[in-house]
Every structure is written in structure tokens, then in C-alpha cells.
Amino acid sequence: MSLIVRVFSLMLLLLCSYSWAVNSVKGVRIWHAPDNTRLVLDLANAPSHKVKRLSNPTRLEIELAGVSSLNIGAVTGDSPLVKSVYASRTPSAATAVVIELSFPVSDSIFSLPPSPPYGHRLVVDLKAQGAAVSSAKPAPVVSQPAQPATSSRVTGRDIIIAIDAGHGGQDPGAVGPKGTHEKIITQSVSRQLAAMINQQPGLKAVLTRTGDYYIHPNKRPEIARQKQADLLISIHADAVQNRKAHGASVWVLSMRRATTEVGRMLEQTEQHSELLGGVAEVIKDSANERYLAQTVLDLSMNHSMVTGFEVAKEVLREMSTVAHLHKKEPQAASLAVLKAPDIPSILVETGFISNYNEERLLKDPNHQHKLALAIFRAVKGYFEKSPPADSLFAAHKNNGRSVPASQNRAVTVISSTNRTHKVKRGDSLSRVAKQYGVSMTALRRHNNLKSDNILIGQVLRIP
Numbered sequence: 369m370s371l372i373v374r375v376f377s378l379m380l381l382l383l384c385s386y387s388w389a390v391n392s393v394k395g396v397r398i399w400h401a402p403d404n405t406r407l408v409l410d411l412a413n414a415p416s417h418k419v420k421r422l423s424n425p426t427r428l429e430i431e432l433a434g435v436s437s438l439n440i441g442a443v444t445g446d447s448p449l450v451k452s453v454y455a456s457r458t459p460s461a462a463t464a465v466v467i468e469l470s471f472p473v474s475d476s477i478f479s480l481p482p483s484p485p486y487g488h489r490l491v492v493d494l495k496a497q498g499a500a501v502s503s504a505k506p507a508p509v510v511s512q513p514a515q516p517a518t519s520s521r522v523t524g525r526d527i528i529i530a531i532d533a534g535h536g537g538q539d540p541g542a543v544g545p546k547g548t549h550e551k552i553i554t555q556s557v558s559r560q561l562a563a564m565i566n567q568q569p570g571l572k573a574v575l576t577r578t579g580d581y582y583i584h585p586n587k588r589p590e591i592a593r594q595k596q597a598d599l600l601i602s603i604h605a606d607a608v609q610n611r612k613a614h615g616a617s618v619w620v621l622s623m624r625r626a627t628t629e630v631g632r633m634l635e636q637t638e639q640h641s642e643l644l645g646g647v648a649e650v651i652k653d654s655a656n657e658r659y660l661a662q663t664v665l666d667l668s669m670n671h672s673m674v675t676g677f678e679v680a681k682e683v684l685r686e687m688s689t690v691a692h693l694h695k696k697e698p699q700a701a702s703l704a705v706l707k708a709p710d711i712p713s714i715l716v717e718t719g720f721i722s723n724y725n726e727e728r729l730l731k732d733p734n735h736q737h738k739l740a741l742a743i744f745r746a747v748k749g750y751f752e753k754s755p756p757a758d759s760l761f762a763a764h765k766n767n768g769r770s771v772p773a774s775q776n777r778a779v780t781v782i783s784s785t786n787r788t789h790k791v792k793r794g795d796s797l798s799r800v801a802k803q804y805g806v807s808m809t810a811l812r813r814h815n816n817l818k819s820d821n822i823l824i825g826q827v828l829r830i831p
């Protein structure tokens with residue numbers, strides 16, 4: 369090794385260690401989700417940190433090596449868990465970022481490498497212990513005022529549509545050439561779609577996220593399942609290198625991924641009771657339980673995939689009237705948000721945010737409204753043709769009438785003399801009987817039950 373090379377290497381080494389040693393905080397972002405808060409420190413270089421948990425006042429002191437300035441840039445966002453964020457000096461004269469908390473919380477702190485549009489980050493996840501703290505609004509639910517019944521009284525349950533606004537929080541999704549974040553578009557279209565759905569008697573929307581925060585893609589179908597959704601619609605905007613690519617497309621779960629997920633659910637025996645409801649408690653023989661779980665899953669997977677595909681076709685048909693289509697047929701993919709084999713799921717790519725023209729369109733509230741309306745029409749149209757048996761849509765279909773518009777909503781309220789109960793996880797016949805203050809015999813007779821076994825999703829008429 370020549371002397372010049374050696375000197376150069378030494379300089380490089382010094383330069384590298386120098387850049388590690390000198391760091392700075394460029395800003396702090398706070399995201400509050402219903403059950404946790406994420407703080408992100410944006411840093412010039414990879415952080416090296418030490419954490420102290422202090423009381424009086426309750427706070428986290430994160431000492432950052434190599435940071436000399438007390439300037440932490442702008443703090444954006446807020447959370448009921450966080451009182452304030454500021455920089456201070458530790459007794460050893462090191463710089464620390466202090467997060468003052470409203471009360472003691474559990475924390476998890478880790479660094480993330482650069483990932484455009486973000487650079488080096490230190491992530492602080494905070495979770496309230498015990499009681500959940502939430503400032504985020506719950507998913508909008510349309511209230512059902514009790515009104516005197518009229519001659520057109522038709523009853524049935526609401527069809528529940530889970531709407532998933534793609535990305536959120538520290539995950540902006542794709543970023544357009546003018547800097548538009550996909551998460552903003554998805555949230556806006558999702559909100560408008562939810563509002564339209566909630567205006568329609570017989571349909572009810574639930575949102576997987578109600579604000580700008582991050583939810584892991586795997587968690588999104590779980591939320592839909594908890595809300596007993598009949599359909600999951602995930603809203604996104606596409607991006608590719610080729611700026612010319614444009615148009616909308618709709619994705620469905622691929623057969624291969626569905627089969628894998630069925631296998632995975634079967635391996636998790638604790639999920640069987642969730643799938644089988646009260647039956648799992650009756651069947652003590654695990655071989656039989658597995659067989660039954662397999663049958664239920666196969667049936668529901670077939671149903672989900674057929675429904676997903678049909679809804680996807682309707683959405684494409686409606687979207688073709690308001691937007692260019694990138695793909696005219698539903699596309700199959702193995703995507704985390706579509707993985708639920710038991711919930712019909714589709715993913716709508718509303719357009720290419722990477723295309724100049726479509727970035728402008730996607731940002732336009734008018735165009736967003738058109739997109740939401742197209743999806744709403746498709747969903748309504750599909751369920752008018754193929755409603756779940758116990759739904760209001762089915763009741764109207766059987767009466768040979770279409771479901772009335774929103775102002776008639778009060779008319780469709782389930783009256784107290786015609787109650788139904790959809791069997792949830794953990795329900796047993798005796799529990800349902802107790803819940804409504806009726807006898808099990810009456811419940812059995814009223815529903816023509818030959819045994820006390822009930823299945824999740826089954827609708828019981830309450831005498």
C-alpha cells in the first residue's frame with residue numbers, strides 16, 4: 369500500500385468517524401393512533417442513544433451521542449400521551465431529547481435506516497398501560513333513531529363494509545413527482561366513500577384507520593374481521609418508474625395465497641373456535657374439529673374469492689366511467705391486506721400517483737369524489753344483486769323493491785319485536801338467551817334449531 373493510499377484511507381476513516389460523531393435532530397413527528405403513539409426523531413445520521421425513564425415529571429430522556437445542538441427543529445402532531453418534547457443537557461453535558469408524558473406508559477425505542485422520503489430515524493413507540501387512551505374519533509356509525517313504523521316496514525341487518533385507507537402515519541406510501549403522498553389521497557377517498565356508504569340504508573362503513581397513523585398491513589384484515597365486515601376495500605394509488613403508466617386497477621386475493629392462508633389458519637388451532645363458534649366447544653375430538661374447520665374455511669374461502677372477484681368487476685365497470693383503466697380485468701396478487709380467506713377483499717389502485725397528470729387528478733377533490741362514488745355504486749349494485757340472506761338488502765330484494773334512499777332510513781330500523789342476533793365469537797345458545805332474557809327452549813323453537821350448536825355469523829331470530 370503506497371503512502372498516498374494510506375494517507376487517503378486515514379482521511380476517509382477520520383471523515384467516517386467524524387460523520388458518525390456529529391449528528392443533529394432535524395425534527396420530531398408525532399402520530400397518535402387509537403391505542404398507541406409513535407414519535408419519530410428525524411436525524412442527520414444514524415443515532416446512538418441511551419434511554420432513561422424518569423419521574424416527577426414522568427418523562428423519557430433519550431441521550432443522543434454526537435448531537436451538540438439543542439435545536440430539535442419543528443415538532444409536528446400531538447398525542448394525549450405526550451405533554452411536551454424538548455432538548456436538554458444531561459448532567460454529563462450530553463444532549464438529550466426529553467419526552468414529557470401525561471402519565472407512565474410502556475415504550476419501545478429503535479432506529480430505522482433511511483427509506484425515501486425519510487432519512488435516519490429514531491422511533492419511540494408509546495402505549496398507555498391498562499386503560500386505552502384515545503383522542504382519535506371512533507369509526508363513524510350512523511345512529512338509528514327509533515321512529516314509528518310505516519306500511520313499508522322491511523327489516524334486516526346492515527351489510528358492513530370495511531374501508532382501508534392505504535398507508536398512513538410514518539408510511540406515506542408512494543410519493544408523486546410533485547410530492548403528493550399516497551396516504552393523503554387514500555384517506556380522502558376512503559372518508560368520502562365511508563360517508564356515502566353510511567348515507568345508504570342497509571350499508572354501514574367501518575374504517576380500518578380513522579386518522580393519519582400507521583397500521584401494519586397484516587392488522588388491517590384483522591380489524592375488518594373484528595368488525596364482522598362483509599367486504600374489505602383497501603384504497604391505494606399506484607406508482608412505477610415509468611411516468612407514462614396511468615389508470616386505475618383492482619386487485620383480488622390470488623388462489624395460491626388464499627390456499628396458503630387457509631393452511632396457516634388451520635395450523636393455529638386457537639383460531640378454530642373463532643371460525644366454528646359454539647361448535648368447537650362441543651367437538652372434543654381434535655381430528656373432527658380440524659376437518660370441520662377445514663370445511664368451513666374452504667366454503668368461506670370459495671365464497672370470499674367469488675364475491676371479491678365479482679365486486680372487483682363491478683368496481684372496474686363503474687370506474688371506467690370516471691377514470692382511465694390500467695387493467696380492465698381484476699388482477700390477482702398475494703398482498704398482505706387481501707390475505708383474509710374468510711372476508712371478501714379487494715384492493716383499488718385509484719390511479720398512478722407517479723404520473724404527472726394523474727397526480728394532479730388524484731389530488732383534486734372533485735376527482736376523489738367521482739372515484740368514491742364509482743366504488744360506492746359498485747358496492748351497492750353488487751349487494752343489491754347478491755345480498756347476504758339476513759340483510760336489509762335481501763329483505764328488499766325479496767319484496768321485489770330496491771333499497772330506498774337515505775331519507776327513509778328510519779323506516780328500516782329493526783323494531784324491538786323483530787330482533788335478530790348475529791352469532792359472535794364466544795357466543796353460546798345459553799349466552800344469547802341470557803342476553804335477550806329469553807329461554808333457550810324459546811330460542812330453539814323460534815329458530816328451528818335441532819341442537820344447541822350455533823355458528824359464528826349465524827343469525828338468530830329473538831322471540
Ligand SMILES: [Zn+2]
Nearest residue numbers: 534541604605
Ligand atoms: Zn399503496
